[in-house]
Amino acid sequence: MTQTDFLTLLPNILLVTWACILLLVDLFIPQKRKYITALLASFGLAIVMGIVLAQAGREMTAFNDMITVDGFSVFLSVLFLATGLMSIAIAYGYLKRMGIERGEYYTLMLFSISGMLLMAQASNLIVIFLGLELLSIPLYILAAWARPRQESEEAGLKYFLLGAFATGFVVYGIAMTFGATGSTQLSAIVASVSSGKAVTSLLMIGAALLLVGFGFKVAAVPFHMWTPDVYQGAPTSVTGFMAVGAKVAGFAALLRIFVSAFPSLSADLTPVLWGLAAVTMIGGNLIAIAQSDIKRMLAYSSIAHAGYILMAFVSFANPTVAPDSVASALFYLVAYALTSFGAWAMVIALEKAEGKGLEINDYAGLGRKYPALAAAMTVFMLSLTGIPPTLGLIGKLYLFRTAVEGGFVGLAIIGVVTSLISAYYYLRVVVVMYMREGDAQVTTNDSWLNITIGATALATVILSFLPAALFKLAGDAILKLF
C-alpha cells in the first residue's frame, strides 16, 4: 500500500476503523446513554465527509486502479454520508421509543455506509462486489432489528435470501464478463472490447446478469418483489436508510458499470433498459394506488422512482446527451434522497409501537393539529409527484429533458403519464391530512426527527428556486471514462 493508496482510500479506512472502535467503545456505554454512541457515529461520519470534500476536484486512483476517486464518487459519497447523518438523526428517538435501542445499530450503519462509499469509488468489478456485500450484510441485520417482531424477522430473512440470490447474479455476471474480456478491471474491459478481443456474446450475458443483479438492488420491476415486504417489515428508520442509501448505491454501481465499462453495449442494451424503465414506472405507480399502508405505498413509490432514474440510462445511448443523462440521474438522486427521506421521517413521526399508526388513514386531521408537519408532508408528496415549487419537479424535468433530447419522446411520455397516475395516490395522503377529520397522533418531543423533517422540506422547496448550484455540481460530477 503506497501513500496514494492510503490517501485515496482514507475515507473508507477511517470509517471502518471508526466503526470497529465504536463497536468496542459501545460496550462501555451504559444503556441509558446510548446517545453517546449515536453522537460518536455522527461525529465519524462528519469527519469522513470533511475528508471526502477535501478530495473534491481531484482525480485519483489507487490499488492498481481498482479504486477511483473522481467527481462522481465524491458527489455520491457526500450524498451517502449525508444520508447516514440523517438516518442517525431519525433513528435515535425512534429506536428508543420502540424499545430496540442497541449501540450496534450505529456501527452496522457505518459499515454499510463504507460499503456504499466503496461502490461509488470502485473501478473494478471485484471491488464493486465487495462494496455491495459490505453494504448489504449490515442491512440484512438491520432489517431484522426489531427482532421479536415477526414482520421484522421476516423482512430480514426475505431481504437476505433475495439479496443473496441477486448477489449470485452479480457474481455470475462478473464471471461471464471476466470470461469475455479476461479482466474485471473496468478500463481493461473497455480496452478489450474496443480492440475487438472480447467475446461479445459472453459479454452480453455478463452485462444482462449484472443488470438483473443490480435491478434487484435498486428495486426495478420485475425484480422488485422483495421491496414492499422488506420496507414494510423493517424498522422504519432502517427502511428510510435502505430506500435512499442502498438504492442510490445500486445506481452508483449501475452507472459506473454501464456508463464507463459497457458504453459499447449501449446500443444493444438500450431497448432492454427502455423496457425496464417503462415497466418500472408503470408497475410501481399502478400498484402504489392500491396501498393503504403508508410504508407499502412509499415502497412502491420508491420502485416507481427507480424507473424514472433508469430513464437516464436509456438516454445515455445518445452520445450527444450522455453527459447530461448522467448528471440528470445524479440530480434526481439528490432530489429523491431529500424528498423520500423526509417522507420516511414523517412516517416515523406518526408510527406507534406494535406497528400502529402506519395506515394512510391514521394521517387524518394532521393538517389541523400539526400544520407544520402536514405542510412538510405535503411538500414531500408534491415533490414525489413533480409539482412546483419542489425539487422533485426540477429533477423530473431534467430527466425528461434528457430523454426528449436523446430522442426517446415515447419514454418521456410514459414518464409524465405515470407521474399523473402517481398524483392520485400522493394526493390521497394530502386529502387525508387536510380534508378528513381525525385525531392524528404525533411524537412531538423527538427534536432530531423534527429537524430532519423541517430541513428536508425546506431544502426541497428552496433548492427548487435555486437549482443552478445543484445542476452545476451534478454536471461537474463526471464519471471517469476509460
Place this chain on the structure above:
Amino acid sequence: MDFLTNPLNLVIFFPLLGVLALLLMPSGKKDLLRWTALVASLLTFGISIWVLSLFKAADADLQLGLNIPWIQVAGWNINYATGVDGLSILLVLLTAFLSPISILSTWTAVEERVKDFMIFFLLLEVGMMGVFLAQDLFLFYIFWEFTLVPMYFLIGIWGGPQRIYAAVKFFLYTMAGSILMLIAVLWLGINQNSFSVPDMIARSGSIPAEIQMWLFLAFAAAFAIKVPMWPLHSWLPDAHVQAPTAGSVILAGVLLKMGTYGFLRFNLPLFPAAAIKAAPWMAGLAVIGIIYGALVSYSQKDVKKLVAYSSVSHLGFVMLGLFALNPMGIQGGILQMINHGLSTGALFLLVGIIYERRHTREMDAFGGLWKVMPVYGALMLIVSLSSMGLPGLNGFVGEFTILLGAYGSSSIGSPWFAGLAALGVILAAIYILYMFQKMFLGPFDKEENKNLKDLNWREIATMVPLLVFIFWIGLYPKPFFTLMAPAVDNLVKIIQTASMALH
C-alpha cells in the same frame, strides 16, 4: 434590487407578504386574518393600477418586465423573464380586481380555518399573476402547475359535500393536460435552445409543419382542459359547484382565463401555421360548447350548476373569437374573457349570498324573492342581463365583436359558425331568464323564505365594483380595446405571415 422593485414582480409577489404576515398571526383572530388578507390583495390591486399607469398602450411589445438569467447551467437556458402587453394587461387587472372582492365575500361564509384559507387564497393570486406575466416557458409552467395546489386545497377543505372528489378530479384533469404541454415545452426548449417566449415566436417559422401540429395539440390539451372546451369540460361543474363561493369566483373569473390566455399567448404565435389549420376545428368545438353549455344550463335545477355550465357556453364564445384569427375576433375574445370574469364572478357571488342564507341552491326552493330582497333581485337582474348579452351591458360588446370577427374570418372559413353561435345568445337568454323568473318572480309561496334579509353593506360593497365595470364596458368599451389593440395587431401579423407562407 431590480428584482424587488420591478413593478411586475411586485404584482406577482406582493401577496406573499400577506402570506408571511398571516403566518405570524394567531389563527383564532379571524377578523384580523381577514383584514390582513383583504389589505394585501387591495394593495396588490393598487400596484396593478400603478402598472397600468406605467403601461404604454400604443406599444405592442412586452413592457415593464425583467429578463435575468435564472438557470444557465447543464444545457438549460432558463431566464426569469416577465413582461406585460396588451394581451395580458387586462387579465392582470382582472385578477387583482377579483381577488379582494372574493376575499370580501368570505367574511361570513368562511368561518373554519380562516388562516389557512387566506394563505391559500393569496398563494393562488401569486400563481395566477405569475401565469399571466411569465415570458419564459419554464417559468410559465412552474406558475401554471403551482396554481393547482392552492385551488386544490380551497376546493378540498372549504368546499361542499362532494369536495374531495371534486378537488381530486380538478387536480388530475388539469394535470393530465399540462403534462403533455410539459413534453412540448421541453422539446421546444431543446430545439430552440431557449425557453424565452419572444425568442420562440421569432423562430416559430423554423419548426416543420407536422411537428408544429403536434406541439400545437400538446399545448392545446393543457389549455383546452382549463378553458374548458367541450368535450373536456366534465371537471368544471364538479369543481365549480363544490368550491366555496370565493373559490368559484376565482375559478370562473381567472383560472379558466388561464386556458384561453394560453391559447392566445402560446398556441397562436408559437405555432401559427398549425393554428390556421386547426382554426375550423377549434371553432367547431367552440360552437358545440356554446350550444351544449347553454342547453345543459337550461336543464339544471341547482343555480350554481346553471352558472357553471353557462361558463362552458361563454368560454366557447371566447375560443370562437380567438380562432377567428382576425383583429376583431381576438379583441372580442379578450374582452369577453374580462366580461365573463365580471359577470360570472358576480353571478357566483350572488348565488353564494343566497346559499349562505338558505343553505340550498335549488331553484324550486325559491320564488318571488323580489318581494323580500329587492336589492338582491335588482342586482341579480343586472348581472343576468349582462351575462346574456343585453346591449348596453358588457356581455353584448364582447359577444357582438366576436360574432362579427367570426363571421368575416377567412381561417374559420364559413359564416355558419358565427350563425350557430348566435343561437347560443338566444339560448342564454332563455336559461337565464328562466332562472330569474323561477327565483325572483311569481308568487311568494315558500314559508322558509319569509325571513330572508336583503343584502348588507358588505355584500353590496362586493357587488358595486363589478357593476361599475359591467356598465362601463357596456357603454364605453373603447379604452379597453385601445389597451389591447396594438398587441393584437402584432399577433395577427404573425399569423398572416405564416398564412402567406402556407399558401
